[in-house]
Amino acid sequence: MCNPEDILVNSMDENAEKGKQGRQYEEHSPGEGLNRKLAAILSADVEGYSALMSRDDEATVKTITIYREIMSSLIGRHRGRVVDSPGDNLLAEFGSVVGALKCAVEIQKELEARNARLPRTSQMRFRIGINLGDVIQEGKRIYGDGVNIAARLESITEPGGICLSKTAFDHVEGKLGLHYEYLGEKTLKNIPRPVGVYRVVMEPGLRSIAQGAFKKAELLWHRKAVLAAVIGLLLLAMAGGIWGIYLRPLPSMQEISVESSANVSPDKPSIAVLPFANLSGDPGQEYFSDGITEDIITALSAIPQLLVIARNSTFTYKGKLVDVQQVGRELGIRYVLEGSIQKADDRIRITAQLIDAATGTHLWAERYDRELKDIFDLQDEITLNITRAIQMKVGESGHNLIRSKAPANLDAYLKVLKGQAYLMQPKMAGNAKARQLFEEASVLDPKYPVAYVALARTYLRDVWFGWNSSTEESLAQAMEFAEKAFALDPSDPSIHALFSQIYLLQNQHKEAIAEGEHAVEITPNSVEGYGSLGMSLYYAGRFEEAIGVYEKALRLDPETLPMLLHNLGNAYLMIGRYEEAIEAYKKALDRNPESLWAHVGLAATYSLSGHEKEAHEAAARVLAASPLFSLEYLEKISPYKNQIDKDRFIGALRKAGLT
DSSP, X not given: OOOHHHHHHHHHHHTHHHHHHHHHHHHHOGGGSEEEEEEEEEEEEETTHHHHHHHOHHHHHHHHXXXXXXXXXXXXHTTEEEEEOOTTOEEEEESOHHHHHHHHHXXXXXXXXXXXXXXXXXXXXXXXXXXXXXXXXXXXXXXXXXXXXXXXXXXXSXXXXXXXXXXXXXXXXXXXXXXXXXXXXXXXXXXXXOEEEEEEEOOTTSOOXXXXXXXXXXXXXXXXXXXXXXXXXXXXXXTTOOOOBTTBOOOOTTTOOGGGGOOOOOSSOEEEEOOOEEOSSXXXXXXXXXXXXXXXXXXXXXXTTSEEOOHHHHXXXXXXXXXXXXXXXXXXXXXXXXXXXXXXXXXXXXXEEEEETTTOOEEEXXXXXXXXXXXXXXXXXXXXXXXXXXXXXXXXXXXXXXXXXXXXXXXXXXXXXXXHHHHTSOSHXXXXXXXXXXXXXXXXXXXXXXXXXXXXXXXXXXXHHXXXXXXXHHHHHHHHXXXXXXXXXXXXXXXXXXXXXXXXXXXXXXXXXXXXXXXXXXXXXXXXXXXXXXXXXXXXXXXXXXXXXXXXXXXHOTTOOHHHHHHHHHHHHHTTOXXXXXXXXXXXXXHOTTOHXXXXXXXXXXXXXXXXXXXXXXXXXXXXXXXXXXHHHHHHHOOOSSHHHHHHHHXXXXXXXXX
């Protein structure tokens, strides 16, 4: 990717002596073509332009031509002038910093709206840097540090974003109704002195995925006030703030140290959230208590300084009388959160308590009694407490949270919770019912990204379980809904996990791996992210790496669903670790004796390891579980990058007697 500052610097290097003489010439003979002036400089370039060109050069050229025309028109409207536009870059000057910034904001809004109508892989996002500085003008060209600083600012800006130098900021502060974030003094390439940098905080709806210096701020946070209240007080307890336990007071912070009772010593604080009990007196409300529990787990998982056990593992304790200390030993965690939920008409009551699993000591408890309609509006009230708690205990990086979009319609949220309960059933009928509920939720609130994520999952399940004869149709639907979710909330790791699976099934292994890596980078507790990344690595032939990723997922989800275990077994199989593969498949069958893919894996493993009798027995169990099973369909949906790997796996199954 070419940068305007490089072009300008190269031009000056080629004419270094001329430039030196030019400065003297301008001072003594200003009428000969050179002059100095103060100007507001706007420098813009496309993030990932080379990748866009390599993917589809004709479409990329067409898009950038249209976008450049839009930018030029807006620049002219704000009394600016396009100086140059080589490649994916654009350089413009303005007589006013206010005009330059107003123009930049309009550019980003207009281009974001147009990007929303393009496939995700074709979207083109510009980074814009703005500086006010002294420049040299020669004809229509401009040179100097005033230009170079703007270009260097652009290079550290997030896609779809705008950065200002402090010099420029001083001229716009308080004039445009915008919000800014001071990023400190930055050392910019080939600029002798550090430059103060401000980021323009774009309004909601504009994509703001932080990259480079901003990546640590790319975390997920759900706008659900009840959940946030539980989490906020949980974090306060973990921060050492010992509050009153429900029905009786706890000792003060000076009397008890949260850290003193730990027997478990993981790399970071660890917690399991047990299923909240449904006290509504209506079994039909079970979906609500389960959904709230899962949302608490999801919200906690967004904090990288915590190790959070996944839903699949904690829900094995559902409906049981549990010994919290035993839970701590079985899951290898330090803290346990448990509680209850009671929903009646338009009110909701939640009780929660945090327990030290090493000693059984109650550290904190609270009860919340709220109107159901206020479930999201309460967030602003408790956000300050949450952020303070994170800063005290979890660290400053945890202070940077990106909230996912809350539904504007409460009924949409309730339908998603109901649909998720059906989605947990690995049955075609449950998948269809879940899809219906998610579709209804998306109609009630077309800007609710979670509904689209859930819809995409139902179509991916069609592919994996063979519930639709057209895998292409199911993948297209999954991609459509994943794209819609991404446009609304690009910081959600589950969306990147979805993209990873979709790309994988389209045999785009590089893209699948990148999306999986992005999912776990955003949320290191994302089992779904690790699962998607592991699959992508496996099918790309990187079996050892896949095993390492699956092992991380198993730490977060010790009682995981069978799919993760049979995927791990596949990876062991492909590197000849047959005993470990068999052990993984059998664990999957312990969880679900009807797990088709575990039986498939056993048939292949026994076949390759020379156990023909066991291989044929496993093949018989495959057909008993799925009479319509065929190697033709398996070949179709198995996205191996290397044909030799696919032939090895399919050949082993054929040898076991499957056709």
